[in-house]
Amino acid sequence: MSNKDHDLSGSIITNDVVIVGGGLAGLFCALKLAPRPVTVISAAPLGQGASTAWAQGGIAAAVAEGDSAEAHATDTIAVGAGLVDETIALGLAREAGARIHDLLRYGVPFDRDLEGRLAVAQEAAHSARRIVHVRGDMAGKAIISALIEAVRRAPSIRVIEGYVAEALLTEDDTVTGLQLRKADDATAKPLTVASRAVVLATGGIGHLYAVTTNPLEASGLGLAIAARAGAVIADPEFVQFHPTGIMVGRDPAPLATEALRGEGATLINDRGERFMQARHPLAELAPRDIVARGVFAEIAAGHGAFLDATKALGVHFAEKFPTVYASCLAAGIDPARQPIPVAPAAHYHMGGISVDAHGRTSLKGLWAGGEVSSTGAHGANRLASNSLLEAVVYAARIAEDIGGSTIAAPGRSLQTSIAPRNGAMPPLSEQNLRAMMTSHVGVIRDSERLAEAVRAFSAIERDAGNIALRNMATTALLVAASAWSRRESRGAHCRIDYAIEKPALARRTMTTLVAAWDVAASLSERAPLRSAQPIIA
Ligand SMILES: Cc1cc2nc3c(=O)[nH]c(=O)nc-3n(C[C@H](O)[C@H](O)[C@H](O)COP(=O)(O)OP(=O)(O)OC[C@H]3O[C@@H](n4cnc5c(N)ncnc54)[C@H](O)[C@@H]3O)c2cc1C
Numbered sequence: 001m002s003n004k005d006h007d008l009s010g011s012i013i014t015n016d017v018v019i020v021g022g023g024l025a026g027l028f029c030a031l032k033l034a035p036r037p038v039t040v041i042s043a044a045p046l047g048q049g050a051s052t053a054w055a056q057g058g059i060a061a062a063v064a065e066g067d068s069a070e071a072h073a074t075d076t077i078a079v080g081a082g083l084v085d086e087t088i089a090l091g092l093a094r095e096a097g098a099r100i101h102d103l104l105r106y107g108v109p110f111d112r113d114l115e116g117r118l119a120v121a122q123e124a125a126h127s128a129r130r131i132v133h134v135r136g137d138m139a140g141k142a143i144i145s146a147l148i149e150a151v152r153r154a155p156s157i158r159v160i161e162g163y164v165a166e167a168l169l170t171e172d173d174t175v176t177g178l179q180l181r182k183a184d185d186a187t188a189k190p191l192t193v194a195s196r197a198v199v200l201a202t203g204g205i206g207h208l209y210a211v212t213t214n215p216l217e218a219s220g221l222g223l224a225i226a227a228r229a230g231a232v233i234a235d236p237e238f239v240q241f242h243p244t245g246i247m248v249g250r251d252p253a254p255l256a257t258e259a260l261r262g263e264g265a266t267l268i269n270d271r272g273e274r275f276m277q278a279r280h281p282l283a284e285l286a287p288r289d290i291v292a293r294g295v296f297a298e299i300a301a302g303h304g305a306f307l308d309a310t311k312a313l314g315v316h317f318a319e320k321f322p323t324v325y326a327s328c329l330a331a332g333i334d335p336a337r338q339p340i341p342v343a344p345a346a347h348y349h350m351g352g353i354s355v356d357a358h359g360r361t362s363l364k365g366l367w368a369g370g371e372v373s374s375t376g377a378h379g380a381n382r383l384a385s386n387s388l389l390e391a392v393v394y395a396a397r398i399a400e401d402i403g404g405s406t407i408a409a410p411g412r413s414l415q416t417s418i419a420p421r422n423g424a425m426p427p428l429s430e431q432n433l434r435a436m437m438t439s440h441v442g443v444i445r446d447s448e449r450l451a452e453a454v455r456a457f458s459a460i461e462r463d464a465g466n467i468a469l470r471n472m473a474t475t476a477l478l479v480a481a482s483a484w485s486r487r488e489s490r491g492a493h494c495r496i497d498y499a500i501e502k503p504a505l506a507r508r509t510m511t512t513l514v515a516a517w518d519v520a521a522s523l524s525e526r527a528p529l530r531s532a533q534p535i536i537a
């Protein structure tokens with residue numbers, strides 16, 4: 001059932017579980033909850049506006065002979081730069097096989113070898129070939145298509161498409177519902193949905209950056225509404241930049257998947273020199289943050305950066321990586337014969353709404369899964385292809401947790417204190433915010449630019465008359481304030497003024513919007529100067 005069949009207005013009181021997000025985490029959770037009634041809300045029509053659909057590599061799963069969940073967890077922990085919760089990483093790796101089999105049952109056609117076993121590819125910083133994939137780089141499209149078909153067939157799942165969740169409704173520390181608004185009409189009347197079980201699966205924050213691989217809908221709105229309702233936010237400063245966004249003037253930037261480097265493609269500058277060999281023993285297959293900084297430095301030094309697959313793949317490029325091939329060809333580059341221009345692009349958020357091993361947030365009645373959440377599995381840097389795995393594992397755990405609990409019936413009256421009126425998005429404001437995220441809160445950070453960003457985002461957050469802009473500024477503020485507070489370099493968080501990793505700071509950030517406001521007040525020229533509360537727990 002979809003909202004195309006129904007006129008939506010006013011408020012909906014529902015006994016359903018309400019899931020916000022139509023990517024892997026949201027749809028998988030809805031399917032796992034069946035036959036329990038579920039309403040899925042998605043800002044974009046299903047299949048669009050979800051990072052899941054764009055995933056090229058695949059899902060990390062230790063399913064090959066000779067590989068093990070323990071080895072997978074060891075690699076995850078090594079990349080996470082001291083902040084990975086080891087129990088969580090091992091649990092994730094152990095549940096991978098079962099979730100891959102679920103996806104096969106939902107119709108995802110993972111590639112197989114000649115003997116019919118799941119085929120596995122190599123990706124950076126994995127000690128074994130363990131990425132299950134579909135037709136080379138088509139994993140995301142295949143996963144989302146299969147899940148959408150299964151959801152459309154499930155009588156227990158109602159889908160509301162084209163509505164954005166802009167606020168959580170709460171009583172004390174309990175979530176009682178959501179406020180939604182039509183995605184393409186800022187001034188439309190809001191719709192309220194009363195529910196005592198809400199799952200946020202709204203994806204990442206990449207589109208808060210001017211250079212990103214993420215869709216427009218990945219603007220951090222889910223994280224913002226949870227933070228505004230008082231939820232604890234974990235590790236917001238850790239943003240992964242993909243080293244090889246394809247620089248052909250498109251927003252978002254198309255991605256040249258890591259698997260290309262796994263197949264032997266090299267990174268070169270405009271003189272044809274392989275610059276990663278001098279930076280790390282694993283060269284192009286070093287952890288993502290190191291490769292991203294290498295590419296950033298080469299571009300900053302004026303030498304440019306290119307991914308060269310002409311020798312490693314040559315004429316086989318189109319057949320092995322059809323998505324990348326098509327993106328390059330559309331921009332007039334033949335990657336079988338020419339190096340591809342690349343730059344680091346905001347790609348994945350390790351931080352998010354803090355959740356426990358069941359996906360429960362700090363607010364009663366609110367769960368979070370997929371990229372919007374922070375489970376502790378990634379620490380300061382994500383191992384390639386662990387994010388789809390985390391999304392699918394936690395979606396299943398949330399469904400199990402909700403399935404096993406008694407959810408109170410929704411109240412008849414809803415809190416109405418969230419502003420019903422909304423102003424139009426002021427011109428250039430979103431563009432300016434995104435430009436500042438890239439220049440001030442990007443691959444390389446320093447105290448001065450972070451402080452400037454904190455002040456700017458807190459002013460927007462305080463004054464914005466448009467709710468979407470205010471929510472974007474809320475998430476941007478949380479990222480910038482935590483990045484300002486973490487006075488060290490660790491994983492994807494690189495400070496030129498605090499270049500060293502400090503053992504004393506090897507703990508996750510647990511923060512709130514109030515703590516970020518405190519940082520902003522302490523940095524504000526107008527506010528009385530007082531030292532900011534440390535926001536690292
Ligand atoms: C180009 C690219 C390639 C990638 N490749 C891989 C890979 O190979 N392997 C891997 O493991 N990971 C990969 N990732 C990361 C991975 O795709 C994501 O982390 C994962 O898909 C997130 O799934 P999700 O369900 O949490 O969010 P998404 O798939 O992004 O879905 C979020 C959903 O929430 C909706 N939404 C957002 N905000 C709101 C709101 N306020 N109200 C209503 N709806 C809202 C969106 O419309 C969308 O339906 C890649 C990411 C990108 C961008």
